[in-house]
Amino acid sequence: MLGNTHFPKKESPADLQNNDDEKELPASEKSLLQKIVRTGLVTSKHDIEVQRRDPKSPLYSVKSFELLKLHPSLLKGVYEMGYNAPSKIQETALPLLLANPPQNLIAQSQSGTGKTAAFVLAMLSRVDPTLHYPQVICLSPTYELAIQTGEVAAKMSTFCANIKLRYAVRGEDVEKGSKLQEQIIVGTPGKVLDWVTKYKFLDPKKIKVFVLDEADIMVDTQGHQDQCFRIRKVLQESCQMMFFSATYTENVMRFANAIAPMSVIIRLKREEETLDNIRQYYVTCNTKEDKYNSLVNIYGGVTIGQAMIFCQTKSMAQWLVTEMINQGHAVALLSGELTVQQRISVLDRFREGKEKVLVTTNVLSRGIDIEQVTIVINFDLPVTVSREPDYDTYLHRIGRTGRFGKKGIAINLVTGDGDFRILKQIEEHFCKPIECLNTDNADDMEKLGATD
């Protein structure tokens, strides 16, 4: 299974002449459907690249939600949420996700491009509301992300009275021996695995759709690979797999291919685009106390919007928050050390703007969607265990700002040669300049303030 990653060499001429996707569509709808230009197995349209192994996979993009033939109550929910037309990734992914027979999909696109809405819509469409047992499992790497996804699903299904959702996360419990009635389970890997294999609160054979959000972290060896694999193993072979992620490594791709056979792969190209509206800076510091002072200078100089400050360890985050609070600064802390109740309340306060500055760890580096965040500060640069630059985490962290094309600022605090080397590697990797900033210099600080 694991070795089965090869692609057929090329399509036969018969396949290339086969225009069946078009035939099934009424002429009235054709003008709104854009056929994707094919070049062998890899097809591309604008900056979207599609790879498919099954020539019968639908290959068109859809320019309006009506054309997806969604249930009217679901369509109403979509519009109620303010979505008018599908985003780029949704255009291509939705026809595939909703196709019959179901297609496995591996989709890559940057943060803020509408991934969540895409798979939530697919999840809700696949559910049979008249059946009162779980039919969909959606896994997220963190508590916060699971809740955020669940909230999107709840909103979108406002008018689908009979669709119910259940969170499988820390703090949630089910009465022993009972069976879940909700059609949709949104959760984190450990809890879901427990519920499925240990307590048998749901029958994995009845799951029709399995979603992995942030799939790259989920199937990474360092991440939740083992738990995900064990959950996948008890599902039907035919269960539809939907993997969504902002970044993919080749390793992860191999794993995803193995547990999601015959997947269609969609990539939204040009990851640099994410960085185009984010201005990146660095500040040289000698010690962590020095970093602290620079931070306070920035904090005092820029009061527009909200800021997220990332530390590499929980203890560093704790130290920083304690220092800042002792000096009278209003900051909040969110890390895995907090209880789930604390985590909810801190994130809610930050969402509502009651907290302006949030100090956190990599727990919030991915997916969290807070529009008002204009500054991301890397108090510690993101590094791997072997102290190599962690490019993916860097991209995800600074991607917390500059969402949906808005402008954002990222500031990196660096100490010593080691840090500087890592910074230079990051700069080279993304081919985007990271400017030097002197927090004692008024002109420099003005640059930050000017970006409203």
Next chain:
DNA sequence: AAAAAAT
């Protein structure tokens, strides 16, 4: 190193 499961 962080996160995710109780224990």
